[in-house]
Amino acid sequence: MARKRFDDSSCSVARALNEVGDWWSLLIVLQAMYGTRRFVDFQQELGIARNILVDRLCRLVDNDVLRKVDVGEHGPRFEYRLTDKGRDLFPVVIALRQWGDKYNPCPEKPPLDLRDRRTGQPVRQLEVQDAEGNPLSVRDVFVQEDPQDDTKQA
Amino acid sequence: MARKRFDDSSCSVARALNEVGDWWSLLIVLQAMYGTRRFVDFQQELGIARNILVDRLCRLVDNDVLRKVDVGEHGPRFEYRLTDKGRDLFPVVIALRQWGDKYNPCPEKPPLDLRDRRTGQPVRQLEVQDAEGNPLSVRDVFVQEDPQDDTKQA
DNA sequence: TAATAAGGTTGCTTAATGAAACCAGATTTC
């Protein structure tokens, strides 16, 4: 049967995964962050099947993560550009990258070295913080229960 | 054909997605962060098919994201608990949650209110920062090229 | 002794993935 969707889930993580939680969407967003904008370039850099790429690009455009722009001087030529919503996936991608670098480093080459364009300094390790900026682990947080919230759902 | 895997990809994001990038794995990790540990509880709270749950739990255990513990006093009774590696997905989950809350809020109820257990203060918005703690956007960073790294791959 | 619970496994159906072929409009090349 069809893959289950979470459009109406009360969990925002589930709803987020609904938009970018498949195998390709986040990688497409990542490529876009690297500067890729054209259909053929996504196809070649990711090695994704073309029909799947069409499907994912359309879905990302529908979900306002990418914007399809006709940049053709003579004849149609399209670019897929990140929207603000798409750019706001930056922390998600960085969090995944740092986790991957920590636990599944590539044996052959060092991890990609992301740096601040202005200072040349490396990007800081992401962490969940409290109001004062102190690091928080899973066990340090709780869900403030809402009186109206009768049932917890996925 | 089979879904493409990224085990050998040079991109750590791709390798990370290989482990937790399908529709269910991250939600299972999320549930585990909420405190769920038992097979039936995962099944009921997520509404996932049992065979798929078996598959995902096994994969997460294989990838050292979860640990399967026999807690049976008399007879087998199992718990699936987060490992350190699994707990380190906290920033990923929080980043996704904050993104989801910002762009796809649930119309009926307010977003889950995550708070610091110690102070009761809400969790701070995640952001990518430079060495001094200033926020960085996608456009503020670049990849420090490695001399040995001849080809960029997905 | 029967019923229930935990933790799966098996079979079946349907949906999604991937490869490759094809296609149409525009452009460059010969």
Added chain:
DNA sequence: GAAATCTGGTTTCATTAAGCAACCTTATTA
């Protein structure tokens, strides 16, 4: 000016994975 090329797809088809429901085994409870 005809042929080849590029871009951005669409179509077809074989394979795989997801979802559902039924079943199964061991252990506990009624």
